[in-house]
Amino acid sequence: MTNHIVLDIETQNLFSDVGGKENLTKLLLSVAGVYSYANNSFLTFTENEMPAFENLLKKTNLIIGFNINHFDLPVLRKYLSIDLSKIPTLDIMDEVVKTMGHRVSLDDLVINTLGKRKSANGLLAVDYFKQGRMDELKKYCLDDVRLTRDLYTHGLKHNEIKFTARDANLPYIKILKVNWENRGFSARGGSASGGKIKTAWTPSLF
Numbered sequence: 001m002t003n004h005i006v007l008d009i010e011t012q013n014l015f016s017d018v019g020g021k022e023n024l025t026k027l028l029l030s031v032a033g034v035y036s037y038a039n040n041s042f043l044t045f046t047e048n049e050m051p052a053f054e055n056l057l058k059k060t061n062l063i064i065g066f067n068i069n070h071f072d073l074p075v076l077r078k079y080l081s082i083d084l085s086k087i088p089t090l091d092i093m094d095e096v097v098k099t100m101g102h103r104v105s106l107d108d109l110v111i112n113t114l115g116k117r118k119s120a121n122g123l124l125a126v127d128y129f130k131q132g133r134m135d136e137l138k139k140y141c142l143d144d145v146r147l148t149r150d151l152y153t154h155g156l157k158h159n160e161i162k163f164t165a166r167d168a169n170l171p172y173i174k175i176l177k178v179n180w181e182n183r184g185f186s187a188r189g190g191s192a193s194g195g196k197i198k199t200a201w202t203p204s205l206f
Contacts, residue, residue: 004062006035006149009072010125010141027075030129033141035149042145044138050079060087066106066148067093090180092151096163099176104163110147112162112173113154119143156180 011027018026032045032053045053057063057080065072069091073084096104107118120140128137155161155178165174 002038003060004037004064005056005060006145006152007063007065007068007072008033008141008144008148009075010122010129010137011075012126012129014123014126024071025074025078029075029079030125031134031138031141032072032076033138033145035145042142044141046134047079054080054082057082057084057087063087063089064148064152065089065091066144066151067091069094090152092148092155092161095178096161096176100174106144106147106151108163109161110151112164114147114150116147116150118147152180 009032010030012030013028015021015024015027018024029047029050034043034045034053034056035041036043036056038059043056063073069089070093073089077084092106092109093103096102096109110116110118120143125137125140128134128140151161159179159181160175160177162173162175164171
């Protein structure tokens, strides 16, 4: 994992400010948070620090995150000269959707897998930016980076992550089997071998 990073971003505005989700790329970055495996360090980058972030990306061979393929990376593209589609990704949200057919929140996953919770939410992050509370904004962003890193680490070590299912209105924990340790990566996070991700679920009552 020498040149792997975990990524999360926050924005200055909301979908309602740009005319809806179809205008995702009009959202403006407030801060990008990164965990660098190469340096074993947490980093933040604001709009005017994108050149430094791009330098980091040039040395990156895997971007790990949660919903990064459908939010973070589309927002970031306008700030960068490099082609982000050429950097492999592991999007944990995509891993869940491919197998389960529906989305699951990061908070749900980390509560059930790690026994931890998010410290805030994206709406509050926008308020932090508008109020100039950049230290709190960066802390929240890095909190999400840390949770995502820990969720990924758990999946590597235990080959599973957990979330709450509510089939037939009966909540229970589903165990999603993952095989990230032996997975080869190509651009856009696909398997280099062209094979399917080895995932399955097992119900476990509370």
